[in-house]
Amino acid sequence: MGKKSIDVGLDLPLKIRARHAIHEVRPVTIKENFAPGNRSCIGCAEALAVRLTCKALGDNVIIAMATGCMEIVSSQLPYTSWEVPWIHTLFENTAAVASGIEAGLEAMVRKGRIPARETKIVAMAGDGGTADIGLQALSGALERGHNFLYICFDNEAYMNTGVQRSSSTPYGASTTTSPAGKVSIGQITPKKDMLGIVAAHNIPYIATACPSYPFDLMDKVAKAAAVKGPAYVHILSVCPVGWRSPSELSVRIGRLAVETGIFPLYEIENGKYKMSLSLPKLKPVYDYMRLQGRFRHLSEDTIKQIQQRVTEEYQKLVAKAEG
Amino acid sequence: MAKRVGIEVSVAIGEVVTMTNTDVIAAYPITPQTHIVEHLAKLVADGELDAEYIPVESEHSALSACLGAAAAGARTFTATAGQGLELMHEVLYIASSMQLPVVMAVANRALSAPLSVWGDHSDAMAVRDTGWIQIFTENGQEVVDNILCAFRIAEDRGVLLPVMVHLDGFHLSHVIEPILLPEQSEVDAFLPPNDYPLPLDPAKPVTMGDFGPPFIYTEVKWAQEVNLRKSMETILKCWGEFDRIFKRCYHPVECYRSEDAEVLLLTMGSFSETAMTAIDQMRQQGKNIGLIKLRLWRPFPFDEIRSAVRDAEVLIVLDRALSFGGPGGPVASEIRSALYNEDKRPKIVSFVGGLGGRDITVSGFSEMVNRGIEISKTGSKHEFEIFGARE
Ligand SMILES: Cc1ncc(C[n+]2csc(CCOP(=O)(O)OP(=O)(O)O)c2C)c(N)n1
Ligand code: SF4
Numbered sequence: 283m284g285k286k287s288i289d290v291g292l293d294l295p296l297k298i299r300a301r302h303a304i305h306e307v308r309p310v311t312i313k314e315n316f317a318p319g320n321r322s323c324i325g326c327a328e329a330l331a332v333r334l335t336c337k338a339l340g341d342n343v344i345i346a347m348a349t350g351c352m353e354i355v356s357s358q359l360p361y362t363s364w365e366v367p368w369i370h371t372l373f374e375n376t377a378a379v380a381s382g383i384e385a386g387l388e389a390m391v392r393k394g395r396i397p398a399r400e401t402k403i404v405a406m407a408g409d410g411g412t413a414d415i416g417l418q419a420l421s422g423a424l425e426r427g428h429n430f431l432y433i434c435f436d437n438e439a440y441m442n443t444g445v446q447r448s449s450s451t452p453y454g455a456s457t458t459t460s461p462a463g464k465v466s467i468g469q470i471t472p473k474k475d476m477l478g479i480v481a482a483h484n485i486p487y488i489a490t491a492c493p494s495y496p497f498d499l500m501d502k503v504a505k506a507a508a509v510k511g512p513a514y515v516h517i518l519s520v521c522p523v524g525w526r527s528p529s530e531l532s533v534r535i536g537r538l539a540v541e542t543g544i545f546p547l548y549e550i551e552n553g554k555y556k557m558s559l560s561l562p563k564l565k566p567v568y569d570y571m572r573l574q575g576r577f578r579h580l581s582e583d584t585i586k587q588i589q590q591r592v593t594e595e596y597q598k599l600v601a602k603a604e605g
Numbered sequence: 606m607a608k609r610v611g612i613e614v615s616v617a618i619g620e621v622v623t624m625t626n627t628d629v630i631a632a633y634p635i636t637p638q639t640h641i642v643e644h645l646a647k648l649v650a651d652g653e654l655d656a657e658y659i660p661v662e663s664e665h666s667a668l669s670a671c672l673g674a675a676a677a678g679a680r681t682f683t684a685t686a687g688q689g690l691e692l693m694h695e696v697l698y699i700a701s702s703m704q705l706p707v708v709m710a711v712a713n714r715a716l717s718a719p720l721s722v723w724g725d726h727s728d729a730m731a732v733r734d735t736g737w738i739q740i741f742t743e744n745g746q747e748v749v750d751n752i753l754c755a756f757r758i759a760e761d762r763g764v765l766l767p768v769m770v771h772l773d774g775f776h777l778s779h780v781i782e783p784i785l786l787p788e789q790s791e792v793d794a795f796l797p798p799n800d801y802p803l804p805l806d807p808a809k810p811v812t813m814g815d816f817g818p819p820f821i822y823t824e825v826k827w828a829q830e831v832n833l834r835k836s837m838e839t840i841l842k843c844w845g846e847f848d849r850i851f852k853r854c855y856h857p858v859e860c861y862r863s864e865d866a867e868v869l870l871l872t873m874g875s876f877s878e879t880a881m882t883a884i885d886q887m888r889q890q891g892k893n894i895g896l897i898k899l900r901l902w903r904p905f906p907f908d909e910i911r912s913a914v915r916d917a918e919v920l921i922v923l924d925r926a927l928s929f930g931g932p933g934g935p936v937a938s939e940i941r942s943a944l945y946n947e948d949k950r951p952k953i954v955s956f957v958g959g960l961g962g963r964d965i966t967v968s969g970f971s972e973m974v975n976r977g978i979e980i981s982k983t984g985s986k987h988e989f990e991i992f993g994a995r996e
């Protein structure tokens with residue numbers, strides 16, 4: 283069966299087509315290696331991100347996953363949502379477990395004990411499992427140069443345990459351990475720069491993605507999986523429960539995170555930054571924040587402050603990509 | 606024929622691990638374990654051992670990497686001590702619960718604070734209930750032999766449990782001893798290749814490390830307990846087979862001049878060697894005394910202990926760890942509970958000593974035994990006595 287392409291818009295100027303390439307619809311596998319029927323909440327964009335990721339990874343993978351929402355929703359005895367080999371052990375050690383799997387296969391293939399299959403080892407963890415408790419194990423595994431892909435599903439808090447703040451929670455967000463109160467605006471620290479931290483390890487491939495841009499996400503995961511050596515993909519994943527947002531708006535909110543410049547989509551390939559999407563004009567951060575209960579308490583002044591920081595950070599990033 | 610060589614025990618561990626053709630070693634250095642992992646790193650660097658050596662950034666990651674390697678079906682080894690074993694704590698439970706047959710040497714070390722790099726059994730006792738098979742050793746030969754046995758026991762299809770081989774930090778790890786190193790052909794005859802059932806393999810996907818709600822957690826834990834207890838059969842069989850090939854015999858509980866003894870001393874680890882000398886001296890002085898050496902700590906050898914001490918009047922137990930605010934020595938309290946319901950049982954006297962590298966000499970053991978006999982007659986208002994502490 284040949285690929286059938288849709289030729290609508292092919293007559294548009296190349297420049298316009300390139301700008302919108304990220305939205306281009308293509309056929310993808312109907313195989314679900316992260317099976318439907320898992321226990322995630324309605325509108326969970328983290329589950330959507332895992333699903334798309336699995337489509338991009340295909341069958342020849344071994345997944346090591348950290349404790350967190352995605353682990354809990356997919357592996358409750360006596361069921362499993364996994365059609366590919368999958369292992370969970372603890373919360374903070376996923377990168378180390380992945381290192382061990384990679385080393386084990388490497389040694390056994392070399393000794394001829396198992397056939398060489400080029401199986402990709404993929405570690406998956408939440409923002410807590412990545413930016414906080416698992417940061418040391420991740421840094422160790424990246425620094426040692428294991429041939430593996432690490433994916434952080436960032437829903438900006440510890441959702442599995444009831445929406446506690448993480449270092450990836452954005453400034454001003456109210457969570458159960460950074461609650462907004464009479465004398466606090468909620469989270470008082472800016473979101474940790476995980477991408478900067480990972481980039482400092484000088485690994486071959488780093489990217490950000492969001493399931494609201496499904497083809498971009500799948501392209502990046504596939505590209506990262508093809509890398510020889512460590513690769514890292516950071517995926518913003520809307521959580522309607524923790525963000526207190528309508529569950530039917532998860533995809534839209536993900537879009538807005540990107541269009542406001544709050545969560546820019548980009549790649550760092552061998553140290554070179556590349557924006558995945560050109561945004562001639564950023565939407566106001568208010569458009570994104572007003573849909574989420576976690577920001578409801580913020581004053582106009584604070585939102586202005588946030589707007590200023592987002593614009594600055596975005597410009598810095600674009601400058602890096604252009605420079 | 607195996608050759609006898611003068612070799613540091615830590616180095617000998619590296620040599621025997623090499624003969625097992627281990628696939629993955631993940632380790633983090635800590636005194637007094639360092640010589641083991643340094644030697645293994647060198648063997649790998651020299652191409653004498655074809656393995657992946659993962660120089661991880663912590664002990665937590667060391668054992669975590671071992672989990673991954675073992676789940677992929679690789680033969681896996683690590684070593685640690687003291688604080689390192691404590692940092693591994695939550696990972697230890699995963700290895701046993703998920704039936705990942707990792708082998709680990711523990712160069713037993715005291716726990717901080719105050720910081721101490723010297724030996725005692727605090728680290729071992731803190732991980733007592735982690736579900737690992739645990740073997741204590743008394744000299745370099747026993748260490749080497751039991752490392753080899755550990756792989757065979759751990760990887761046995763009927764067991765699939767991780768095994769710790771305890772050796773006293775410095776007292777064993779750093780001494781040079783005459784050791785019979787096995788021939789490669791003997792090792793090959795004794796240790797079959799690792800054949801882990803259902804490893805992580807895209808050709809046959811498995812889900813490992815599920816989430817267990819209350820309706821099934823108890824059953825999973827019970828199955829684990831039954832399996833660990835049942836491993837005793839395999840351990841005995843393995844030691845029997847080892848004896849057949851190497852002509853050295855190991856038992857869960859070993860007795861020294863204990864047949865008709867009225868008074869028994871019980872020790873674990875390298876102190877048993879000094880204790881034997883003390884027993885010989887006291888026998889010469891006409892004391893009716895013997896020694897019990899506890900080799901297998903988990904699964905606990907209830908029957909063997911009961912029959913070994915049944916006929917004695919007094920059993921003096923030396924612990925090298927403290928259960929703060931509790932019964933004193935963890936070993937003594939386990940033995941007490943193993944004997945409590947027996948009709949015929951000795952009086953038990955508990956000593957804690959040899960902490961943080963403090964030595965107990967031959968005359969020290971005589972002193973301890975005399976004091977123990979006295980306590981057995983007069984009784985004591987304490988749960989246990991601390992041996993050799995300055996007031
Ligand atoms: C050592 C340890 N500390 C704490 C926990 C409790 N815990 C389990 S999951 C989790 C939060 C997970 O957050 P994240 O990694 O962001 O994943 P999410 O659930 O948000 O997808 C926490 C705190 C644990 N399992 N282990
Ligand atoms: S709490 Fe959030 S991240 Fe977790 S399953 Fe529900 S929607 Fe998804």
Ligand SMILES: [Mg+2]
Pocket residue numbers: 408409410435436437438439440441
């Ligand atoms: Mg999270």
